[in-house]
Amino acid sequence: MQQTEQSQKEVILTQNPALKERKLRLRWLLAISSLPLFGIITAFGIAPQTATQNIAISTIVENIALPEISAPLVSENLESQNYWQADQVRRDDTLASLMARLNIQNDEALEFLRRNPDASALASQLRPGRAIQAQVNADGALLKLQYQLSSTSTLTIERTDSGYQAKTGEPSLEVHNVLKTAEIRSSLFAATDAADIPDSIAIQMAEIFSSDIDFHSDLRKGDRFAVIYEAKYDNGHLVNTGQVVAAEFTNQGKTYKAVMYRDPAGKVAYYTPEGKSRHKSFLRSPLEFTRISSGFTMGRFHPILQRMRAHKGVDLAAPIGTRIKAPADGVVKFVGVKSGYGNVIYLQHTGGVTTVYGHLSRFASGLRNGMKVSQGDIIGFVGMTGMATGPHLHYEFQLNGVHRDPLKVALPAAQPIAPQYLSDFRTRSANLTAQLQLLSASTLAALD
Known part of the structure; x- marks a missing residue:
């Protein structure tokens, strides 16, 4: 037993020198492989100092010719x-x-x-x-x-x-077209206010589409419209808005379109994209807001004369001062005072039509006999002059001298765009209609 232990110790002792020699060899290899790394570190550590110490510093002076300046840097004429x-x-x-x-x-x-x-x-x-x-x-x-x-x-x-x-x-203004679209939630003016569209543009749209849409009773939630109108700028500042250039209104699922055309004489009118007039030849009523207080009849008890008498017109009740518009283009045949009519205006229109406006409080400024008026022009204001018991407009419609009921007579058809302007109009109409379609399509895409 003791011999065995002794022999093991001798084996271990005989292995130790070899082990030590192997470890020593590994250490030398590790030290040698580390020398490049230490060299790099040393180089980074001493290179800057060594470089600056060995560089020779010297001063060099050289003359440089400056270019001649053709013009003075500061203007001699400060007023310029x-x-x-x-x-x-x-x-x-x-x-x-x-x-x-x-x-x-x-x-x-x-x-x-x-x-x-x-x-x-x-x-x-x-x-x-x-x-x-x-x-x-x-x-x-x-x-x-x-x-x-x-x-x-x-x-x-x-x-x-x-x-x-x-x-x-008048200022020299820049005119740019503005494109807007909106959806009806409660009323036209509420929609235009929400879209930051001026009231004047809303009123124009109501007039343009008035022959197809009653803006008091026909509007429905979800109706949509797109409009292109003029905006006038003075040095980048919005001064005012001009006229509607084109518009599209969808009411109860039906879409109506209008395009403005200004002829060489400067007259503005609105047409469908195909060139049909959006204006009626005659407005049905010369007042914007009214009610009929007395209709057309050949036998009516006159409240002042206290006897039966024909009433050859209609009485449109309205507050004193309500504006009266010319229902069509015409010429002032008479403006002045006539017995029972009080302040009265006669307008002569084409096709043998004459219209009469009685009991006015006053006439439009500058209105005179022989003066031409256009459809929609203000000619006077509601009153109760002459034989009248309350403020109203007495309105007559005569065809070749025969009195007709203004509310029932067949109104003359509106004229389409003149043939000489048709080609120019179609080019303009195609461009504006495409803009309206693009505007409407982008709005529907945004809603979806």
């Missing part, structure tokens, strides 16, 4: 450095504070703005939000000024060789 400055009138502005903000410093201009009768409109009509722009030179001398007095009037002040001059005129 003119610039425009645009601003808006603020709530607490005075003429002095506004001129200071526009950098207008010459006394001659300030005195002109205060004393000239036309230029003084600037100081008396400072309204917050209105646009103003001025051109001045480097010395602060006013060269030109433009101020928006109203949506249709601009004040222009300009320096000339003989001094400053002021004039008032």
Whole structure:
């Protein structure tokens, strides 16, 4: 037993030197393989210092020829450095504070703005939000000024060789088309308000489609419309809206379309995309909102004369001052006073038609005999002059001198677009109709 243990110890002892030698060999290999890494680290550690110590520093001076400047950097004529400055009138502005903000410093201009009768409109009509722009030179001398007095009037002040001059005129406006669409939830005006469409455009649409849609009773929730209308801008500021250019209205599942056409004479009318007129030759009623207080009859008890008498027209009850529109194009045959009619207007139309308007409170400004009027023009205002017991319009319709019931007579057919304008209209109509279809399609896609 003891011999066995002794022999094992001898074996272990004889193996130990070999083991030690193997371990020593591994350590040397590890040390040798690590030398490149230590070298890199050392290089990073000492290279910067070593490099800076060994670089020789020297100063070199060299003459460089500069190019000649053909023009002075600063203009010799400072007055040629003119610039425009645009601003808006603020709530607490005075003429002095506004001129200071526009950098207008010459006394001659300030005195002109205060004393000239036309230029003084600037100081008396400072309204917050209105646009103003001025051109001045480097010395602060006013060269030109433009101020928006109203949506249709601009004040222009300009320096000339003989001094400053002021004039008032229509602004030079940029016209752009605006495309909008909306859906009826409760009323037309509620829909246009939600879509940020001006009331004037809503009123125009109601008039354009009035022969097909009664906007008081026919509208339904879910009806839709698309409209293209003119917007007028002055230096990027919206001044006002113009006319409807094209419109599409879907009411109770049926779609109506209208396209505006302005002929070379400047007359505006609305047609279907095919060229049929959307205007009736005659409006059925010359009043927008009314009720019939007395109809057309050959035998009526007259409330003032207290006897039976023919009533050869209709009485349309309305408040005093209600506007009266010409139902069709025509010429003023008579405007003045006639016994029982009081203030009365006779209009002569084509096709042997004459219309009469009695008991007016007053006439439209400037209305005179022989004057031409267009359909929709305001000719007078409801009253109760002459033999009348209350405010109303007495309206007559005569065909070749024979009285007819205005509410039942067959109205003349409207004329389509003139043949000489048809080709131009079709080109315009195709473009606008495509825009309306694209606008409607994008709206339906957004709803889906």
